[in-house]
Amino acid sequence: MKKIILSVLFGLSLGSMQTAVAQGDADAGKAKSAVCAACHGSTGTSAIPMYPDLAGQKEAYIVKQLKAFKDGSRTDPTMAPMAAGLSEADMNDLAAYFSSFPWGGVKEAAAATGDTSAPAAATAAVKVEINTNIIFHNGGNPTVGQTKAATCAACHGADGNSLVTIYPKLSGQGAGYIAKQLADFKAGASSESGRVDPVMAGMVAGLSEQDMADLGAFFASQKISKGNGKTNELGKKLYFSGDSERGISACVACHTANGKGVSQAKFPAVASQNVEYLTAQLQKFRSGDRTNDNNSIMRKTAVKLTDTDIEALAQFMSSL
Ligand code: HEC
Ligand code: HEC
Numbered sequence: 600m601k602k603i604i605l606s607v608l609f610g611l612s613l614g615s616m617q618t619a620v621a622q623g624d625a626d627a628g629k630a631k632s633a634v635c636a637a638c639h640g641s642t643g644t645s646a647i648p649m650y651p652d653l654a655g656q657k658e659a660y661i662v663k664q665l666k667a668f669k670d671g672s673r674t675d676p677t678m679a680p681m682a683a684g685l686s687e688a689d690m691n692d693l694a695a696y697f698s699s700f701p702w703g704g705v706k707e708a709a710a711a712t713g714d715t716s717a718p719a720a721a722t723a724a725v726k727v728e729i730n731t732n733i734i735f736h737n738g739g740n741p742t743v744g745q746t747k748a749a750t751c752a753a754c755h756g757a758d759g760n761s762l763v764t765i766y767p768k769l770s771g772q773g774a775g776y777i778a779k780q781l782a783d784f785k786a787g788a789s790s791e792s793g794r795v796d797p798v799m800a801g802m803v804a805g806l807s808e809q810d811m812a813d814l815g816a817f818f819a820s821q822k823i824s825k826g827n828g829k830t831n832e833l834g835k836k837l838y839f840s841g842d843s844e845r846g847i848s849a850c851v852a853c854h855t856a857n858g859k860g861v862s863q864a865k866f867p868a869v870a871s872q873n874v875e876y877l878t879a880q881l882q883k884f885r886s887g888d889r890t891n892d893n894n895s896i897m898r899k900t901a902v903k904l905t906d907t908d909i910e911a912l913a914q915f916m917s918s919l
């Protein structure tokens with residue numbers, strides 16, 4: 600009799616433990632949290648007033664909220680695309696990761712780890728004006744695009760001028776080029792010509808072709824801010840003349856003398872772009888991590904570039 604009671608008790612406590620005990624893997628969650636860090640901080644303590652802290656939050660609550668964002672029972676335009684691609688295992692892992700930090704969060708943590716991923720709160724103060732005189736050939740509407748761009752502002756800035764330099768500026772970029780990139784991110788690794796990025800993949804999952812055209816038109820209608828790069832001789836020489844001995848094409852042929860690119864041909868603007876972003880893209884073309892350039896148009900040249908060349912070119916393009 601005693602034995603039965605004990606085993607009943609044991610069975611009960613085990614049962615209730617299983618529902619309460621963590622099912623997620625915090626280490627796996629850490630790897631998956633890169634996307635979330637931009638808004639919630641890398642350790643779950645957010646630098647932005649409107650973005651909640653997740654550090655020390657209860658696991659089960661985090662999972663419940665993520666499910667609610669995914670099934671639409673909790674509606675938020677920013678979180679909906681973030682949750683859309685998460686599996687139940689992803690949600691459990693993310694919850695385990697964020698709940699592992701102390702509640703009320705070491706606000707210093709973000710600064711201490713040099714977390715530059717937190718988007719600047721200053722974007723809220725940016726005044727956005729749309730130049731409605733531009734006609735977009737791909738049928739995009741910049742005014743409609745602006746309403747769809749609310750989700751993008753955290754990383755790319757309300758007017759497309761991102762303040763965090765690993766995120767590209769989109770302001771003044773060609774509308775057709777932007778729409779192509781969004782479609783390429785959506786195709787991702789499933790296509791030879793897809794563009795693979797874990798952060799952007801989550802952002803584009805729900806976009807239609809019309810959304811992409813509208814977003815492209817909106818950002819194209821914005822004015823780009825001054826770049827953070829410095830002009831230099833090596834960068835200037837390679838940009839305008841290339842290096843025929845080493846098989847490096849002159850960038851000017853496609854990106855033009857003022858660096859504005861050729862919008863109709865979807866040759867992107869590179870002028871005033873962030874140095875860190877430009878550097879990363881040249882490295883990705885060189886290593887073959889970015890393969891969405893038709894006919895390897897960029898990879899052919901990038902494989903010939905040394906680290907010194909890339910640094911010089913990124914600085915120079917940004918100074919244009
Ligand atoms: C672009 C900014 C952004 C990104 C990226 C982002 N979030 Fe959020 N998150 C928000 C905002 C804004 C809210 C508040 C939504 C609301 O007001 O209902 C929120 C709310 C939440 C909540 C609910 C918190 C609560 O206390 O109710 C959870 C959980 C959450 N996010 C998890 C995540 C996870 C996990 C990721 C990464 C997969 C992520 N978020 C990525 C902006 C973001
Ligand atoms: C959480 C941060 C984040 C958010 C939010 C975000 N992006 Fe991005 N975006 C990135 C990063 C990081 C890259 C660079 C990816 C790479 O290295 O290839 C990028 C790249 C891009 C590019 C390619 C630019 C170029 O010059 O090739 C476009 C276009 C873009 N994003 C548009 C958008 C749009 C539109 C939205 C909103 C629907 C958005 N992004 C939301 C982080 C973000």
Ligand code: HEC
Pocket residue numbers: 767779837838847848849850851852853854865866867868869877880881891892893896897900912
């Ligand atoms: C023959 C034309 C051509 C030449 C020459 C060329 N590019 Fe490009 N470049 C492109 C095209 C087209 C893309 C966009 C590919 C795509 O659709 O994603 C691109 C993309 C880029 C990007 C990424 C822009 C972004 O916003 O993500 C950088 C940076 C770049 N090129 C730098 C250079 C540099 C530096 C040189 C010279 C060493 C160069 N390019 C030479 C055509 C060219």
